[in-house]
Amino acid sequence: MQQETMPNFLVKRAYLTPERTAYYFNGQSINFRELYESSYNTAGRLQMLGIRKDQFVGVLLKNHLDTVITFFALQLLGVKAVILNNRLTVSELIWQLQDSKSSFLIVDESFEEVQFSIKNQLTDIPVITNLQLKDIEPEVPSIQDKISLIDICTIMYTSGTTGNPKGVIQTYGNHWWSSVGSALNLGISEKDCWLCTMPLFHISGYSILMRGVIYGVPIVLHEKFDAEKAIEDIVEKNVTYMSVVSTSLSRIVNALEDDRLPEQFRCMLLGGGPAPLPLLQACVQKNIPVFQTYGMTETASQIVTLSPEYSLSKLGSAGKPLFPSEIKVVREDGQTAQAEEAGEIVVKGPNVTTGYLHRPEATKEKIRDGWLYTGDIGMMDEDGFLYVLDRRSDLIISGGENVYPAEVEAVLLSHAEIQDAGVTGQEDEQWGQVPIAFIVKSNQSNLTAIQLQQFCEYKLAKYKIPKRFYFVDKLPRNAAKKLLRRTLKEWLSEGRV
Numbered sequence: 001m002q003q004e005t006m007p008n009f010l011v012k013r014a015y016l017t018p019e020r021t022a023y024y025f026n027g028q029s030i031n032f033r034e035l036y037e038s039s040y041n042t043a044g045r046l047q048m049l050g051i052r053k054d055q056f057v058g059v060l061l062k063n064h065l066d067t068v069i070t071f072f073a074l075q076l077l078g079v080k081a082v083i084l085n086n087r088l089t090v091s092e093l094i095w096q097l098q099d100s101k102s103s104f105l106i107v108d109e110s111f112e113e114v115q116f117s118i119k120n121q122l123t124d125i126p127v128i129t130n131l132q133l134k135d136i137e138p139e140v141p142s143i144q145d146k147i148s149l150i151d152i153c154t155i156m157y158t159s160g161t162t163g164n165p166k167g168v169i170q171t172y173g174n175h176w177w178s179s180v181g182s183a184l185n186l187g188i189s190e191k192d193c194w195l196c197t198m199p200l201f202h203i204s205g206y207s208i209l210m211r212g213v214i215y216g217v218p219i220v221l222h223e224k225f226d227a228e229k230a231i232e233d234i235v236e237k238n239v240t241y242m243s244v245v246s247t248s249l250s251r252i253v254n255a256l257e258d259d260r261l262p263e264q265f266r267c268m269l270l271g272g273g274p275a276p277l278p279l280l281q282a283c284v285q286k287n288i289p290v291f292q293t294y295g296m297t298e299t300a301s302q303i304v305t306l307s308p309e310y311s312l313s314k315l316g317s318a319g320k321p322l323f324p325s326e327i328k329v330v331r332e333d334g335q336t337a338q339a340e341e342a343g344e345i346v347v348k349g350p351n352v353t354t355g356y357l358h359r360p361e362a363t364k365e366k367i368r369d370g371w372l373y374t375g376d377i378g379m380m381d382e383d384g385f386l387y388v389l390d391r392r393s394d395l396i397i398s399g400g401e402n403v404y405p406a407e408v409e410a411v412l413l414s415h416a417e418i419q420d421a422g423v424t425g426q427e428d429e430q431w432g433q434v435p436i437a438f439i440v441k442s443n444q445s446n447l448t449a450i451q452l453q454q455f456c457e458y459k460l461a462k463y464k465i466p467k468r469f470y471f472v473d474k475l476p477r478n479a480a481k482k483l484l485r486r487t488l489k490e491w492l493s494e495g496r497v
Helices: 009-016 034-050 065-077 090-099 112-123 130-134 172-188 204-214 227-236 247-258 275-287 360-366 405-413 449-459 485-493
Strands: 005-007 021-025 028-029 058-062 080-081 103-106 127-129 146-148 152-158 167-171 194-196 219-221 241-245 268-270 290-296 301-306 327-329 343-350 371-380 385-391 397-399 400-405 418-428 432-442 468-471
Touching: 005 371, 009 034, 009 065, 009 204, 009 219, 021 065, 021 204, 028 034, 034 065, 034 130, 058 065, 058 090, 065 204, 065 385, 080 385, 090 112, 103 112, 103 130, 103 204, 112 127, 127 130, 152 172, 152 204, 152 327, 167 172, 172 301, 194 204, 194 227, 194 268, 204 219, 204 241, 204 247, 204 301, 227 247, 247 268, 247 275, 268 275, 268 418, 360 371, 397 418, 397 432, 400 485, 405 418, 405 432, 418 485, 432 485, 449 468
Parallel strands: 021 219, 058 080, 058 103, 080 152, 103 127, 194 219, 194 241, 241 268, 268 290, 432 468
Antiparallel strands: 005 146, 021 028, 152 167, 290 301, 327 343, 343 371, 371 385, 397 400, 418 432
């Protein structure tokens, strides 16, 4: 098969519009020429350390201009970046580094305990901090002026409904077509500016980084979300786009009080589940356009988007597929569902992953005839609008983060005094949902909720730790011994615990 190639994204952008602003960060700005030069020098430092094309390199960094430079340096070298969620525990990080066969780890200086633990437990993977990297004298790097669209650019881990997380392969083509699909949906102008408060270790954040260099527009990068700071920069930096989840959008609306966003602001791109009606109505009253979306790590950001003119008439819908992409809803018998009929959402397009790293069986199971079977349940109305009915059946979305009950249950069941465990989500005003655990203790156990909380703190990222532990005599299971999480939800709603 002939490989479709393109100029390296940053090399091309620095050639086309070198003087355009690329990034604003903490009071400083950098243009595309400076971004290329800094990334080139960092590539020389990485190469000096022995990092070479086609290696997998773990990256555990915060939202920072140096992080952006490191990501582009890896692209210049043709290195595959294994982008690690900095909210994970050491044991979770070690598992992902080993599973990806990473040959190196670049870590933020502030993660002292993490780097110390990883160095002690993974002696075969060299670890360097972002500050140590700056002290290295660069050599002349071997730059990849061209990229193949089928080559791996990034790996991001996503938790499955069962077992360990899987490394999602994201090719240069996936990122390119994601950017193109978004541009054809939203339109682009040289006056555009994107505010990024999303973590760069999420596809929601990394996709903005890619759009900036492909479109040639500036990115205002924040270290973390702050409603007042977001509003301030939207006004002062002439921001036109911002990616949000419901919780952050709600905080912006509240922080605005009686004020409005400036006229140049074009769109809030909303992911992480549909927005509640009162929030959408408040946005309409304040003339804030909201584009609701549906997407995942496997689709390199959104693949379905609801334009704001339909935000109330098609309330609850994720919209229609982006121009290069396709979706359909499939029944259990494999046939395409009729309008208003529920089934599994399957997606196809050049922005969809080619599979899971080192997981040929999982890839074969999830991708059939080019269609990715998402595991999400949805339906399409007669007008072709998608409605997501159940996000991966048991998925808990807490503050925009995906929490899979099976992963939390596996950790709980590793405790010697736990006989059985079930996890489900409960609605929460601040986070949208939070995980709740039901525990069957072993005989004679005096295990307490506080002890379980401490046990989970070592094993799980904070957002995955159950907010409450209920001790019960037994869990609801069907004849095949499958846990009935729907019943756990009923227990919560009926106040039976």
